Amino acid sequence: MDTRGLRSQLKDSVPVAGLCPQGTYGVQDSLRSGFSSVKNELLPSHPLELSEKNFQLNKDKMNFSTLRNIQGLHAPLKLQMEYRAARQIQRLPFLPSSNLALDTLKGSDDVIGFEDILNDPAQSEMMGEPHMMVEYKLGLL
Numbered sequence: 001m002d003t004r005g006l007r008s009q010l011k012d013s014v015p016v017a018g019l020c021p022q023g024t025y026g027v028q029d030s031l032r033s034g035f036s037s038v039k040n041e042l043l044p045s046h047p048l049e050l051s052e053k054n055f056q057l058n059k060d061k062m063n064f065s066t067l068r069n070i071q072g073l074h075a076p077l078k079l080q081m082e083y084r085a086a087r088q089i090q091r092l093p094f095l096p097s098s099n100l101a102l103d104t105l106k107g108s109d110d111v112i113g114f115e116d117i118l119n120d121p122a123q124s125e126m127m128g129e130p131h132m133m134v135e136y137k138l139g140l141l
Helices: 004-011 047-053 055-071 074-088 100-106 130-138
Strands: none
Touching: 047 055, 055 074, 074 100
């Protein structure tokens, strides 16, 4: 099997940090992060899978590059700082957060997408003890 083409595709992909957080003993903490799936760790099954996975990141990079060429270095830096500040505004860990400020900054607050319909917090499988979730978020556990 020729893997040279596959390596070039994987080189362009963005690593997701903290996808499988390790517990105290080097084993995944299944109670907090859920079961790991071998399917997610496999190579992409279709050549467009990586492109679709990184679509929003590539779109943001292109927009920031265009903005930098038109308005200078300060404009994309200011937008990135605003995005980072809007991402940090969240509710307590056991309550769902809508990220309305981030959607407004990105201009996607008036777009109804797949995640808006099928991401109902009432149907979420992640339900835990609120005190334990807050302590874990603060690093007390």
